Structure formats: structure tokens, C-alpha cells
Ligand code: SF4
């Protein structure tokens with residue numbers, strides 16, 4: 001009998017406190033600023049084009065070889081990104097690809113609802129990754145708020161990397 005009274009007392013105590021649970025998926029908690037969700041591609045806020053300069057560093061450092069990129073000749077005669085594939089079933093969300101990228105073109109999004117019923121759904125293309133990551137914050141610089149403009153690329157910030165790629169300083173894949 002004493003146990004029942006104690007239990008009822010705990011219930012009464014909790015009634016006066018704010019609810020600790022939420023009605024997921026209708027409600028979602030904000031993710032931690034440096035949460036490592038699905039890797040995604042960032043785009044230039046003005047042109048909408050992917051920031052990726054097709055250097056291939058992310059694919060090389062990826063410990064699970066889940067990134068695949070295709071380089072194509074650009075109209076200007078150098079090279080540019082063709083397709084960019086992420087096989088998310090092999091990704092371990094380590095963030096190395098985002099850390100190594102010289103132009104912050106790939107970042108860890110806060111996307112965590114990744115369940116699919118078909119294996120094909122685990123494969124993300126450049127367009128899909130850009131749709132998820134468009135104008136996302138630079139993940140490893142997170143900490144100053146999601147809409148902090150200082151985390152968007154500054155004009156000309158990455159020109160030296162683009163020039164290096166155009167001059168083939170990065171070995172072609
Ligand atoms: S987060 Fe890690 S495992 Fe996933 S694509 Fe990037 S480097 Fe590869």
C-alpha cells in the first residue's frame with residue numbers, strides 16, 4: 001500500500017513540472033550546433049552553384065570510401081564537378097570530409113531521418129546533397145547561430161583554391 005502512495009506522490013509532483021517529452025515527429029528538438037548528420041554540399045548563396053572545386057580530397061580521406069566524384073572539363077577549359085555521389089549506408093558520419101575540404105563545400109548537415117525501405121535510397125546524388133546542404137553553416141565553425149551571415153563564404157574567399165585547381169595543382173583523379 002505504501003508503494004502505491006509513494007508512486008501516486010511522484011505522479012502528483014510531476015504534474016506540476018513542465019513536460020519533458022515531445023510529440024516527435026510533429027515536434028523536433030533543435031540539434032546540437034556541431035551535430036554530425038548527413039554530409040551535404042554547400043552552394044554559393046548568390047549563384048546557387050555548388051562550392052565544390054572538384055579537388056577530390058574528401059573522397060581520398062573518407063575512411064569508408066563512400067564518396068565518389070566525377071570530374072568533367074569545364075567551358076573555360078579547366079575542370080569542374082560532374083556528379084557527386086554519397087553512399088550513406090557506408091558513411092560513419094566522422095566529418096573528415098568536411099574538415100579536409102579547402103573551400104568548405106561539404107558540411108555535416110543536421111539531417112538524421114535517413115531510414116529508407118530500398119537500398120537505392122541510401123545513395124545521394126549531387127543535386128540531392130546540394131538541396132540538403134544549400135547555404136548550410138560550416139559545420140565545424142558552428143557555435144554562433146544558424147543564421148549568422150559570418151559563416152557564409154566571403155567574396156573571393158576561395159579564389160586561390162579555385163585558381164590552384166585550374167592550374168592542376170591538385171592531382172587529377
Ligand atoms: S562523414 Fe566520414 S565516412 Fe561519411 S562521407 Fe565524410 S569522411 Fe566519409
Ligand code: SF4
Nearest residue numbers: 052053055056058101
Ligand atoms: S574536398 Fe571539397 S572541394 Fe574538394 S571535392 Fe570534396 S567537396 Fe569538393
